[in-house]
Amino acid sequence: MKRNIDDFDGMKDFIISIVTVIAWVLIGTIVIIGYFTIDTKGESIIISFVSMVFTIISSLGIAVTIGGYIWQKSYTETLKEKEKNELKKSIKKIAENELININIDFESASSSLNQGDIDKCSSILLNINTETIQKCAYDSAKINEYLFYQITDVITEILEHKRIILENLKKENSCNDESIELNNLYCQQAIAQIESYISSILAV
Structure with a gap:
């Protein structure tokens, strides 16, 4: 039982790590684009891009939450069926x-x-x-x-x-x-x- 719980925690940590890496990559991209466009009055480009990035991050967060819920529900049902058998x-x-x-x-x-x-x-x-x-x-x-x-x-x-x-x-x-x-x-x-x-x- 303990091993199964650890497996679930490991999967959760893995998903969080992926989301974190993606977020940092997007933030880095914002900084780079901002650096090259700020002098050419490309503030509107930066704003649009930032808005898009945060929309993507928000969507990823929702997707991860839904995916985690579905996976946990499936895992719980499988565990209950095993205990039942x-x-x-x-x-x-x-x-x-x-x-x-x-x-x-x-x-x-x-x-x-x-x-x-x-x-x-x-x-x-x-x-x-x-x-x-x-x-x-x-x-x-x-x-x-x-x-x-x-x-x-x-x-x-x-x-x-x-x-x-x-x-x-x-x-x-x-x-x-x-x-x-x-x-x-x-x-x-x-x-x-x-x-x-x-x-x-x-x-x-």
Whole structure:
């Protein structure tokens, strides 16, 4: 960041130096013309030339100001776009890691179901936390609408599957084969959908 600011200051100093050199050249020209024309009553020539020189200097000053403004605006927009892309890249990476971990939790819950350990399955599901993913969604809303919707949609899927499985586990028949198979199916659905959303998020 510091290097970019120094580059801008260097460009500004370069432009000012050029304008200064041109101004001194014009002033020198005025003095020379004045020296050779003053004795021949060429005051009107000097006045006209001086007027023209100051008009040129004024025009150059305006041109430099406009040029500097346009360059600075372009530079600022480029810098903002770069920061935006870096933020998006960071959000996608964090979201990917969190979703992979949540998928591992659903796989562990499924494994516990197959072992008949309902309490362990419930504990795993209860510990699934989407706070970090929600923070990613909040940050993504500022930079990319599609990314925002992809993240919020996957959060909805995670919470919905988690809710359904936990409610099923509270039922009296939660330990029978049919119930275990159904809850296993919900776990596998959650895993498949999360994997799909990971691909969509990384593709943004």
